[in-house]
Amino acid sequence: MSPKRFDVHHHILTPEYVEELAKVGVVEAGGVPLAQLEQWKPEDSLAVMDRNGIDAALLSVSSPGLCFGDAAKAREMARSLNEFAAGCARRWPGRFGFFATLPLPDVEAALSEIGYALDTLGADGVGLLSNHEGIYLGDPRFEEVFAELDRRAAVAFVHPTVFTGSEIPSAHNAGSPVPTIQSSVLEFVFDTTRAVANLISSGTLKRYPNVRIVLSHAGGAVPLFADRLIDRSEILAYVQKAQAGEAAPPSPEMLERMMRAASEDAFELLRGLYYDTALSANPTVLSALQRLVPASRVLLGTDYPFAQEIGVRYALNGLAAYEGFGEAERAMIESGTALTLAHRLGPGKLESPAVSEREVKHEDWSTNET
Numbered sequence: 001m002s003p004k005r006f007d008v009h010h011h012i013l014t015p016e017y018v019e020e021l022a023k024v025g026v027v028e029a030g031g032v033p034l035a036q037l038e039q040w041k042p043e044d045s046l047a048v049m050d051r052n053g054i055d056a057a058l059l060s061v062s063s064p065g066l067c068f069g070d071a072a073k074a075r076e077m078a079r080s081l082n083e084f085a086a087g088c089a090r091r092w093p094g095r096f097g098f099f100a101t102l103p104l105p106d107v108e109a110a111l112s113e114i115g116y117a118l119d120t121l122g123a124d125g126v127g128l129l130s131n132h133e134g135i136y137l138g139d140p141r142f143e144e145v146f147a148e149l150d151r152r153a154a155v156a157f158v159h160p161t162v163f164t165g166s167e168i169p170s171a172h173n174a175g176s177p178v179p180t181i182q183s184s185v186l187e188f189v190f191d192t193t194r195a196v197a198n199l200i201s202s203g204t205l206k207r208y209p210n211v212r213i214v215l216s217h218a219g220g221a222v223p224l225f226a227d228r229l230i231d232r233s234e235i236l237a238y239v240q241k242a243q244a245g246e247a248a249p250p251s252p253e254m255l256e257r258m259m260r261a262a263s264e265d266a267f268e269l270l271r272g273l274y275y276d277t278a279l280s281a282n283p284t285v286l287s288a289l290q291r292l293v294p295a296s297r298v299l300l301g302t303d304y305p306f307a308q309e310i311g312v313r314y315a316l317n318g319l320a321a322y323e324g325f326g327e328a329e330r331a332m333i334e335s336g337t338a339l340t341l342a343h344r345l346g347p348g349k350l351e352s353p354a355v356s357e358r359e360v361k362h363e364d365w366s367t368n369e370t
Contacts (some may be wrong), residue, residue: 004055004056004334004335005052005053005054005055005056005300005316005334005335006054006055006056006058006299006334006335006338006339006342007054007056007057007058007300007301007304007312008057008058008157008214008257008276008299008300008301008338008341009058009060009085009157009159009216009276009278009299009302009303010045010057010058010060010302010303010304011059011060011061011062011299011303011304011305011306012040012042012058012059012060012061012081012084012085012088012098013034013037013040013061013305014080014081014084015038015040016036016077016080017061017077017080017081017218018034018037020068020073020214021064021067021068022034022099023038024067024068024069024168024170025168025170026064026067026168026169026170027170027362028172028173028174028198029062029063029064029184029306030062030063030161030162030182030183030184030187030188030306031066031172031173031176031181031183031184031185032182032184032306036306037306039125040090040305042088042091042092044305045057045096045304045305046092046095048127048304048305048309048312049095051309052309052312052313052316053316054131054302054312055094055095055335056094056095056096056097056339057095057096057097057302057304057312058097058098058099058124058125058157058342059085059089059096059097059098059099060098060099060101060157060159061081061127061308062159063129063159063161063162063188063258064161064162064169064174064271064357065101065129065132066078066101066103066104067133067168067169068168069166069168071106071109072215074103074106074109075099075103075106075109075113077103078100078101078102078103078109078113079113079116080099080160081101082098082101082113082116082117082121082123083121085100085101085121085123086098086117086121086122086123087142089122089138097123097124097164097343098123098124098254098256099123099124099125099126099127099155099157100113100114100117100118100121100123100125100126100127100129101113101126101127101227102114102126102127104115104128104129104132104133104135104142104265105132105133105135105141105142106143107141107142107144107145108189110145111144111148112162114126114145114148114149114152114154116313118154120153122343123213124155124342125154125155125156125157125212125342125343126149126154126155126157126342127156127157127158128154128157128158128159129158129159129160130158130159130160130161130191130192130195131161131162131163131191131194131195132163133165133166134164134166135161136194136195136198137158137195137198137199137204138195138198138199138200138201138202138204139198139202140202143204146204146208146211147208149206149208149210150208150209150210151208151210153211153212154211154212155212155213155214155342156211156212156213156214156339157214157216157217158192158195158213158214158215158216160174160187160188160189160191160192160195160217160220161188161191161214162174162175162176162183162187162188162191163175163187163191163194170314173308175187176183188216188217188220189217189220189221190221191220192215192216192217192219192220192221192222192231193219193220193221193225193349196215196219196220196222196270196273197227197228198227199213200230200231200266200269200270201231201232201233203231205272206269207271208252208273212274213272213273213274213343214273214276214299215274215275215276216276216278216301216303217276217278217279217280217301217303218276218277218278218285218286218288218289219270219275219276219289222270222275222292223285223289223291223292223358224288225286226266226267226270227263228293229266229270230259230262230263230265230266231262231265231266232262234258234262235255235258235259235262238250242332267292270292270293271292271293271297273293273297274297274298274299274337274341275289275293275297275298275299276296276298276299276300276301277299277300277301277315277318277319277333278301278302278303278307278311278315279303279307279311279314279315280301280318281314281315281316281317281318281319281322282318283322283324286318286319286322286324286325287324290324290325294333294335295325295329296336296337297337298332298333298337299333299337299338299341300315300316300319300333300334300338302315302316302317303315305367319334321335
């Protein structure tokens, strides 16, 4: 029997979601026109998964998230998307799990949705964006969210988005300072890295070590810039005291020791995160990632349907061709580690909860024949 394959980076869209985004002028995600994807349905995913030997996928919502500029609409759409995802998991048990969408930056509503999604719908974790309306992960305003996720030892799947502050990302290639470059090409990579840097410098990763964070796209630029993602607060505080005459000026040797300690601390935190292979299964990225974490921290991701079926093949063929991983390590990446994170995928998966009337409506739509 061939080893199983589990895709942790697999997206959903619903006609209602695409329609509501269009109402506020958002017609693309990371430069990809949503019109190309609005006909997606779960059966499409299953067909692609079957053609490529993928047994199960964890569903999530991609950028631009719930960028409606309306907190009530964001709450409503988060619930709608979560019930739809739960319907997929119920109709195809063992084939789909999901990360719940949260209506951030509304913290109170997000806490409520965490409880509903995890306790009632049986979500495998939650999905977070690198920033929500310009507020980055690690910001003090999200402290209660991370405290709750830590209390639950929850999985948090972090997907990048663009930075447009509180403005709705309705412009073509929104968030990209170079209008001719799709924002997903560079800005997604950089925004994940910004979020991780803030999670480190804010102390969030230290305060909430039980949150099991999965970073999309091999962590963006994190494997390449890991040496720069350190918490410099202690060093800066000492230098400021020295400048105020409250401490002796630090010697180069002392500063070097403090920098080394901060770097070792940051690397320990980064090694505690998980990294998926979506759009990243090439020797340059994988070799950098392998120097940062063991294979047990790497997960298969495809970014379907945004990356289309070619993205699925890219991920699988790239992993197969990369000489740095042995057969056992590839098996761990493609399935073993995912089983420790997602309760729906393994032999002991939880029974699906009862489906609400709203979820049934979405489930009926999702199984329409084309």
